[in-house]
Amino acid sequence: MLIWGKKCRQGGQSCAPPPLWGACCWPIGRLAIPGQSLAGPRDWRQDSGCCRVAGLILRSLAEGVPLPSVRRIALIGCLTLCTAAGLADLSAVEMQQPQVAEVIVQGAERLHPDRVRARLATRAGAPLDRTQLADDVRAIHEMRAFTGIRTEVQPLPDGRVRVIFVVNELPYVGNVSITGVPYFTRRSLRTEVRTRRGQHLDPQILERDRRRLLDALQRRRFLHATVTPQTQVDPDSGIANVVFVIDRREKVQVARVLFDGMPPGAHPFFIQGRLTNRPGTPFDEEMLEWDSGAVAQYLNDQGFLDAKVTRVRHEFFDAVESWEERYRHGPQLIPEGKTNNRVVITYFVDPGPRYRLRSVRFLHDPELATESELRSAFTMSDGDIFRRQAVDAGSEAARRVVANRGHARARIEEERIIDPESNQVDLTLRLLEGSVYHIGRVDPDGNTVTRDQVIRRAISLRPGDLYNQDAHERSRTQIVRTGIFRNEPPRPVTIDTLFDPQRPDEVDLRVRVAEDDTGRFTFQVGWSSAVGIVGQVSYEERNFDFVGALIDRQHWRGGQQTLGASVSWSQDRTSASARFLNPRVLDSNYYLSLGFRRTDDASFDWDEVRLVPTATIGRYFFDRDLLLSLGYSYTHLKTRRFDLDAPNDALLRANGRFHENSLILRQIYDARDNPAFPTSGLRVSLEQSMHGEWGLSASNPYYELTGTFSAHIPLFESELGGVTFLEFRQRGSMLEGMGSDGYVPFYARYRGGGPGPRHRGWNANTQGPRRENIVGLTARAGGTREVLSTLELNVPVQGTNRGLRAVFFADFGHIWDDYRAADDQPVTALQNRASQLFPTFATQIGDNTGSTWEDARSPRLSDFSLAVGGGIRLPAFLPIALDLAYVIDPKPGQSSTVFHFSISGGF
Incomplete structure (x- = not known):
């Protein structure tokens, strides 16, 4: 049987088995494959009666015929005799083969022949075995160093033979390079190449490398790319340099997505958001089937339960480039077939009825x-x-x-x-419904710095409370709104429910958080065309712990308190500020804020120094959505060096000192998802400020009322958690004098314009009423009424809310007053004061005797200013905002384009 296995696997006829062994194999072969013989010609069956008897017995066993024990013994004897005879006959046959005198490897120039002979089964001094010659050819081929391998057997006079293996040795690879692609693409493509330096140049491996490179390019959406391997062999050294020449052509992009048969009520805009092959994205033919399912699923979700996509067609076009003359007047896609760099996809839809x-x-x-x-x-x-x-x-x-x-x-x-x-x-x-559960344990997880109590006090559920799904969701929202935890992939804020089988009536809450980067130190220097060089140094910690800092200096963080200081400077303005905020005094719902600010400002028509300390206390209601607060501030103001184009009342009170004691009452409803980086929700606030009166002293008492509304509407969310949202802001403010004359001081009146959230269509402090003053120059008088509406689209360029963001905005607003000339102070007093200050202009001032300002009129729609534009934001690590505004229908004194550079790290 061993002989049969060795010989018959080579194909029977070519192995030339001995007659006796073939007669034994015949009945066994007949049993294995009925009607066929696995080895030898048919006349072998007549050479051994013993084997014929054994074959008949084995066939009976195969057909299920029971055999007596005598016949079984006969079977074993016949098989033993046949095997022994076959071995003896085979030895005789092998002794008849000629002996190999020597083995020669011809054609191996750089690889030593002994390395080849070491792999061969054919040896000098052994009988020639032609079966082994075929195995030796395969062994040489597996070395991947030769091609055109063949064998020659030359007889010698002494009866022996010489075996010659003729080979063509492949050249060595000296260098492998890729051309036609950029550096970083070339680095990534090298991992696809299996041809290595120092190996033999194998054409099969080279072809497989070409295909792998082509597949890699097609995965990158270069569907029409070509890869051409070029080899240059040095005839002296036999070393080959391999160059893969790549022509990427142009990426095939999806130009349009069309729908044939789309029913009423289904909007293609919402379908395209679900597709992999969306307009403007690289085309991926393998994802068409997936996109077809997405189209059908959208229609199913809209009530078309029988909807299906019957067919998908994609057609290639050439995109007309912008520099071509026909780009302005002709179609943007043409079927010329030169580049085929655009594709139009059409989905044929059978919606069926709507249920x-x-x-x-x-x-x-x-x-x-x-x-x-x-x-x-x-x-x-x-x-x-x-x-x-x-x-x-x-x-x-x-x-x-x-x-x-x-x-x-x-x-x-x-x-x-x-x-x-x-x-x-x-x-x-x-x-x-399942069982009824009460809250067991509440375990924060992931807060390495923040105290557990900061998280627990934001959770509405306490141990022992009856489980409530709404309270569960509100708790998560409150944790996010602390502003000190990340809430984006890969680890957003979650509250998991855990069920311990040993406590079947309790559910544990595990709060998983990832702490945000709450500390920030910045040093920045920039330049703006409006204000020149600007700079800032600031530090802010939004997770400060005042009590922990008093007890142990190592535990000064983790209490959700805010501590910060900032210094900023520019050509016209220098400010320094400090702030401390505790949103949970003693872990309660009470709020405390302390602050101080000093400002030296020369951006007005005068120079001023303003010192403002503030203190605010408040309390939260309705799950911290509503804040009611009462604040006090004291303002010390010193003005000097007035310009000639200052307002009349400023000229009258030049080089003065003013003070204000103010009470500020605020009502704030904040339902945004994250106050630090809001992407959804709304905020409404109303603020009433009394500067003087009611027992408070002020140089010029007045009253201010301000209302703001902002809404964030999320549109899309990226895989990294970045949210594209639309923000709408509306602000309205008014000033009213509280004295008998209703006077509002010049230093308190509104002068708008500047970086957001102000009107970006104006330079800083240039928006507002303008009138001719007593000197005869146009003065920025300032207003007592302001309305500003802002619509802003915010797009995360890097896919995250903390990265680079692009902003597109529109500002629409106006500032005016209710000035009446009859209420103004006597012009003669202004003239006398102006003559003392500016004796050079005394004659001109005398010529303006009797000149008065015109009464203000009610604002008209044409008075409002509209500006549109765009900008970028770096909110996470660089609090910088860059905006460029284009003004629609500029007003007198207003530029058509305004650029703003602002640093938002102050307080």
Whole structure:
């Protein structure tokens, strides 16, 4: 049997088995493959009667015929005799083969022949075995160093033979390079190449490398790229240099996505957001099937339950370049077939009918919730379009009715009964409530610096409380709104529910957080065309712990308090400020803020020095959404060096000292997701400030009322968590004098313009009413009323909320006053004062005797200023804002383009 296995695997006829062995193999072969013989010609079957008997017995066994023990003994004897005879016959045959005198390797020039002979089975002094010659050829081929391998057997006079292996040795690889691509692309493509320096140049490996490079380029959306390997062999050294010449052509981009058969009520804009092959993205043909499923799924979610995509067609076009003459007047895509760098994808849709909700019923425990409670929570009405989003929202609302009553594991199973004739759906919701749970442990995880109490005080659920799903979600929102934890991939803020089998009636809450970079030290120097060189040095820590700093200097962080100081300077303005804020005094809902600011400002028509210390206390209500606060500030103001174009009242009070004692009452409703980097939610505030009166002294008492509203509307979210959102801001302010004459001082009036959130269509402090003063020059009088509306689109360029962001904005606003000339102070007094200050202009001032300002009129729509533009933001590590505004219909004294550079690190 061993001989049969050795010989017959070479194919029978070519192995030339001996007759006796072939006769033994014949019946065994007949049993293995009925009707066929595995070895030898047919006449072998007549050379051994013993083997023929053994074959008949084996066939009987194969057919299931039982054999007596005598026949089995006969079978074993016959097989033993046949095997012994075959071995003897084979030895005789092998002795008849000629002996190998020598083995020669011809053609190995750089690789020593002994290295080849070491792999060969054919040896000098051994009988010639032609089967081994074939194995030796394969062994040489596996060395990957030779091509054109063949064998020659030359007989010698003494009866022996000489075996010659003729080979063509491949050259060595000296260098491998890639051309036609940029440096970083070339580095990444080198990992695809298996041809290495110092190896033999194998054409098969070279071809596989070419295909791998081509596949890598196509994965990068260079669908028309070509790769050409070029080899240069040095005839003296036999070393080859390999160069892969790459022509990437142009990336194939999706130009348009069209839909054929799209039903009313389905919007292609929302479908394209789900596609991999969206307009402007690289084309990926392998994802067309996936995108077809996304199109069908969108239609299913819109109530077209039978919708399907019957066919997808993609056509290649050439994009007309912007420098071509036909770009202005002709089509942007042409089917010339020169570059084929654009593709138009068309989805052929069969939407089918649109289904509506006919009825909904609940299968539940009536003791937990009534049918009416669940039905009212399920927001869809009978007859509504069967939209997936509405069904999921209604099901979740119904589940929360039970989940808010302690059933932390409550879930809903949905069952649909679709009526294709009426195109209606009967919905059955099976409510599986599970057990009632109370809160067990609350364990923060991931806060290496922040105290556990900071997290626990933001959680609405306490140990022992009945589990409530809404309180669970509110707790997560409050933790995010602390502003000291990250809330984006790979580790957003989560509150996991854990069920311990040893405490079957309790659920544990594990709060997983990742601490943000709350400390920031900045030193910045910049230049702006409006204010020249600007600089800032600031430090801020948003997770300061005052009590911990008093107890141990090593524990000065972790209390969610804010401590900061800032110094900024420019050509016209220098300021220094400090601030301390504690949003949770003694872990309560009380709020405390202390601050100080000194400003030396020459950007007005006078120079001023302003010192303002402030203190504010407040309290939070409604889960910290509402803040009511009362603040006090004292302002000491010194003015000097007035310009000739200053307002009349400023000229009258030149080189003066002023003071204000102010009370500020604020009401702030803040429902934004993150006060530090908001991307959703709204904020509404109302502020009333009384400067003087009511027992408070002030040089010129007045009253100020300011209302602001801002809303962040999220649009898209990237894979890295960056949110593209739309922000709308509205601010309105007014000033009223509290004295008998209703006078509002010049230093308090509104002068708008500057970086956001001010009107970016004006330079700093240039927006507002202008009138001719007593000197005869146009003065920036300032206003007592201001309205500003801002619409801003915020896009995360780097995919995260903390990276580089692009901003597109529109500012629309106006500043005016209710000035009446009859209420102004006598012009003669102004003239006398101006003559003393500016004797050079005394004659001109005398010529303006009797000149008065015109009464202010109500604002008109044409008075409002509109500016649009864009900019960039670096909110995380560099608090810099760059904006360029284009003014629509500039007003007198207003530039058509305004550039703003601002550092937002101050307080």
